[in-house]
Amino acid sequence: MACRRQSTQSEGEHMPTPAWEVEPTGERRRLVHVNATARGGGVAELLHGLVPCQQAAGLNAGWAVIGGDEDFYAVTKLLHHLLHGTADPDRLRAESLRTYRERLAAQASWFTERLTRDDVVVLHDPQTLGLAPLLSATGARVVWHCHVGADVPPDRGPGAVWRAFAAELSAVDAVITTLPEFAPPSVPLARRFVAAPAIDPSAPKNRHLEPREVAALLDRAGLTADRTAPDVRLVQQTTLPADARVVLQVSRWDPLKDMPGVVRCLAGLAPDVHLVLAGTDPTEIPDDPEGLAVLADVQQTLAGLAPADRARVHLVNVSMRDPLGNALLVNALQRRADVVLQKSLEEGFGLTVTEAMVKGRAVVASSVGGLRQQVIHERNGLLVEPTDLAGVRAALTRLLDDPALRRRLGEQARNDTLERYTMTRLVTDYGAIAGSAEGALA
Numbered sequence: 001m002a003c004r005r006q007s008t009q010s011e012g013e014h015m016p017t018p019a020w021e022v023e024p025t026g027e028r029r030r031l032v033h034v035n036a037t038a039r040g041g042g043v044a045e046l047l048h049g050l051v052p053c054q055q056a057a058g059l060n061a062g063w064a065v066i067g068g069d070e071d072f073y074a075v076t077k078l079l080h081h082l083l084h085g086t087a088d089p090d091r092l093r094a095e096s097l098r099t100y101r102e103r104l105a106a107q108a109s110w111f112t113e114r115l116t117r118d119d120v121v122v123l124h125d126p127q128t129l130g131l132a133p134l135l136s137a138t139g140a141r142v143v144w145h146c147h148v149g150a151d152v153p154p155d156r157g158p159g160a161v162w163r164a165f166a167a168e169l170s171a172v173d174a175v176i177t178t179l180p181e182f183a184p185p186s187v188p189l190a191r192r193f194v195a196a197p198a199i200d201p202s203a204p205k206n207r208h209l210e211p212r213e214v215a216a217l218l219d220r221a222g223l224t225a226d227r228t229a230p231d232v233r234l235v236q237q238t239t240l241p242a243d244a245r246v247v248l249q250v251s252r253w254d255p256l257k258d259m260p261g262v263v264r265c266l267a268g269l270a271p272d273v274h275l276v277l278a279g280t281d282p283t284e285i286p287d288d289p290e291g292l293a294v295l296a297d298v299q300q301t302l303a304g305l306a307p308a309d310r311a312r313v314h315l316v317n318v319s320m321r322d323p324l325g326n327a328l329l330v331n332a333l334q335r336r337a338d339v340v341l342q343k344s345l346e347e348g349f350g351l352t353v354t355e356a357m358v359k360g361r362a363v364v365a366s367s368v369g370g371l372r373q374q375v376i377h378e379r380n381g382l383l384v385e386p387t388d389l390a391g392v393r394a395a396l397t398r399l400l401d402d403p404a405l406r407r408r409l410g411e412q413a414r415n416d417t418l419e420r421y422t423m424t425r426l427v428t429d430y431g432a433i434a435g436s437a438e439g440a441l442a
C-alpha cells in the first residue's frame, strides 16, 4: 500500500525498500512492472487492471512498488512538471538528481537479487527511470513506459529531463509513451512505441450500478444523507439535493488538474447546478507532495465565492484505505453526474475521462494532451480551452440544458471507449511491441 511508505529521511537507517504488490508466480521469463505507488493516480489504477489481464493471457507478470522519501518525491514531482512544461528547467539541479539517484541506487539490489537475464522490467514514469542502468546490468530487458507528457517545446521543460537522463535513456531497450510526441527524441525511432492507457469495464470502478446502488453509495458517503463515513471527508454546507444537476471533476489534488479553476467556473451556472470535486485523500499519495497545498487553495477559492454559490460546492476526499469502497464511490459519483468535467491544464492521458465515457457520461475536457486524444469534439464530448472560463461555462451549460445532446455524446463516448481503451487492447499492444522490439518483451 502506498500509505505504508512514510518519509524515511535518515540514510542507512530506514532506507526505502521496494515491495511486491503482485508477485510473479513463476521463476523465469517474468514481466515485472515497477512504479512508485500501489494506490492513487492513473498508473496504479492501470496496473491493478493490467497485471491480472497479462497473467490471464499466460504471461508471468508481476508488479513491484519502489519506496521513497520526501526529498525523492520533491524531485520526482519536479520531473513531472518539467515533462508537462510547467516548471522552470533551471530548478533541476545536480544536487536534486544526486538525491534521486541515491534513493533509487539504494533499492537496486532488491531487484538485482530477483531478476535474471530472461526477465523484462517495465519502469513506469520518471519516478523509476533512474533504475534503468542498474537493472539493465543484470541482462534483463528494460522498458520505460512514460505516461506523462505535453506537446510543448523542449526548452519549456522536457529537454532538461532528456539531457539529465541521457544515461538512463540509453540504457532502456524500448520506450512506450501515450502519444508519439511525448517520446524522448534521443531514443531511436525503432525503440519508441505508443500505447494508450486502458480501463477494465467490469472492474468495481466501472461496472454497471443500478440507480438504487448509486443512491445508497452516495448516501453512505454522506454526500446526499446527513451522516459521516469513516473513509470519506466531506466539505459541504448542505447535502446534495436529489434534484440538483451535477457537474463532477474527479482528480488527484494536483495543480495541473486545476480544481480551483473548476470552482471559479461555478458562478454563472444556473442556481440548481452543483459542483462535486472528488479527490484522493492527499495524505495518502506519497509521490504527490503538493496535494495539501492544492486542497488549501481550493478551500481559499471557495471562501471567496458568494455564499449562495459556496453552498453549491461539495468537496469529497476519498481514502484509499478501502480500495473497493473508493472504486465504488467514484463509480457512483460518475454515474450521478450530469456532466463530467476534466479541466486539466495538461494531462498525459486522463483515465478519469475514460471512466466517465465508458459509463456513457457527457464530458467536457480540456483540449490538451491525452484528453484531446480521447475526446473528439462534438462526436463523443466537448473540448474546451482550459484557461477560458467563459468557454468552459458555456460548454457545461450547453450540455446541462440539452439532455438529447448529452445522451448522443454519451452513447458515442461509451462505444468509442469500448473500442479503443480496454485492457484487452493494452495487453495486445504490449504483445505487438514485443514483436517489433526485437523480442524485448517476448
Ligand code: UDP
Binding pocket: 040, 041, 042, 043, 045, 205, 250, 251, 252, 278, 279, 280, 281, 317, 318, 326, 327, 330, 349, 350, 351, 352, 353, 355
Ligand atoms: N481516483 C480515485 N479516487 C479519487 C480520485 C481519483 O480512484 O478520489 C482515480 C481515478 O478514478 C483514476 C485515477 O485515480 O482512475 C486518476 O488517473 P488519471 O489518469 O485521470 O490521472 P493521474 O492521477 O494519473 O494524473
